Structures are given as C-alpha cells and as structure tokens.
Amino acid sequence: MIPGLIRLTDDYNFKYFNCEDSDLNDFFLNEAKSYQKSLLAVTYILETNGEIVGFFCVSNDRICAEDASVKSRWRRVKDSLPFPKRRSSYPAVKIGRFAINKKFQTGGFGSRLMNTIKYSFVIGNKTGCRFIIVDAYTRSINFYEKNGFIELPTDGSSRNSKTKLMYFDLGVFSQMN
Numbered sequence: 653m654i655p656g657l658i659r660l661t662d663d664y665n666f667k668y669f670n671c672e673d674s675d676l677n678d679f680f681l682n683e684a685k686s687y688q689k690s691l692l693a694v695t696y697i698l699e700t701n702g703e704i705v706g707f708f709c710v711s712n713d714r715i716c717a718e719d720a721s722v723k724s725r726w727r728r729v730k731d732s733l734p735f736p737k738r739r740s741s742y743p744a745v746k747i748g749r750f751a752i753n754k755k756f757q758t759g760g761f762g763s764r765l766m767n768t769i770k771y772s773f774v775i776g777n778k779t780g781c782r783f784i785i786v787d788a789y790t791r792s793i794n795f796y797e798k799n800g801f802i803e804l805p806t807d808g809s810s811r812n813s814k815t816k817l818m819y820f821d822l823g824v825f826s827q828m829n
C-alpha cells in the first residue's frame with residue numbers, strides 16, 4: 653500500500669472530488685459505498701494533505717476466450733502461461749472505476765496508483781489472480797498502454813462502444829519484481 657491509500661469505509665466523509673467525468677464522479681460520491689456493502693466492489697482512495705488525489709474500485713472477474721474476437725489475440729494471452737496451465741479462462745481482477753482528481757492529473761499519480769494495484773495482486777494476494785482487466789474509455793487507452801496494458805479485441809456486441817477491453821499480465825510483473 654502506498655502512503656495515503658485508504659480503503660473506503662461506511663463512515664468515510666467525502667471531500668471535494670472532480671475528475672471531469674460525471675459518471676465516475678457520481679459512482680464515487682454516491683454509489684461506491686453501496687457497491688462495497690453489497691460485496692460487489694471495493695473502493696480505495698488516495699489522499700494527500702487532506703485532499704483526495706484519486707480512487708479506484710476492483711472486483712473479482714475473469715478473462716476468457718469467448719471475449720476475444722480474434723483467435724490469435726487469445727493465443728497471445730494463453731501463450732504467456734506454461735502449457736499444462738492453458739485454459740479457456742483465467743482469474744482476473746477487474747478495475748471497475750479508476751480516476752484522478754483534475755487538480756492532480758498528469759502528475760504521475762495514475763501510474764503510481766496502477767502500480768499499487770499490480771503489487772497488491774502479486775504480493776500477499778489471498779487468491780490466485782493472473783490478470784488485471786479494464787473496460788478502458790477510448791480516450792484513456794494511451795494511459796493504460798503506458799502502464800503495460802494490451803487491448804483484447806472483442807466483437808463489441810455485448811460491450812459498450814465507448815470502451816475497449818484491455819488486460820495486464822501480472823505474471824510478467826511478478827518476474828520483474
């Protein structure tokens with residue numbers, strides 16, 4: 653955990669937060685607590701000097717062959733694992749929401765927060781989790797690519813056209829650390 657990172661609690665008093673995306677603002681300020689209470693997602697908040705820098709929420713999920721519209725791209729996912737462990741789906745953690753307060757954007761906080769997620773699912777993780785996945789807004793794909801995420805092309809029929817499914821292989825991260 654990086655200093656200043658806290659897990660949302662029921663009695664948390666929200667301070668000013670605006671990432672300039674109304675859906676993300678609304679989720680954080682009005683819905684995150686009830687998602688957590690219902691065990692659907694856990695939210696973490698980064699604070700500094702009493703201000704909110706950013707937040708993310710995560711849930712259990714999986715990455716699976718049927719999500720991929722191009723077979724060769726799924727092969728790339730499974731080829732990262734040793735042969736006996738190749739399956740048609742793998743355990744993953746899904747970043748449901750991820751945002752940095754406008755004032756702190758482009759200051760490297762997003763990447764630091766992303767590294768914290770990577771560490772927390774490799775070091776001392778309670779269950780097996782090989783991948784991080786995210787339905788990335790098309791406008792933030794560059795941010796995810798800079799943080800090592802790769803797009804998994806989908807046919808788009810069951811997904812939001814404003815997002816792209818991206819994944820990060822924690823196996824690569826654990827070998828580097």
Ligand SMILES: CC(C)(COP(=O)(O)OP(=O)(O)OC[C@H]1O[C@@H](n2cnc3c(N)ncnc32)[C@H](O)[C@@H]1OP(=O)(O)O)[C@@H](O)C(=O)NCCC(=O)NCCS
Nearest residue numbers: 750751752757758759760761762763788789792794795798
């Ligand atoms: C996307 C977001 C989380 C990035 O956080 P950040 O703290 O600003 O990002 P960082 O400063 O760590 O930037 C890391 C790299 O990503 C790039 N990047 C950051 N935000 C970007 C954006 N919105 N679009 C394109 N590239 C972006 C930066 O140029 C930087 O590259 P560099 O290291 O070569 O300079 C933040 O801008 C944000 O909250 N945006 C609004 C909400 C949102 O879109 N969330 C994503 C939901 S899927």
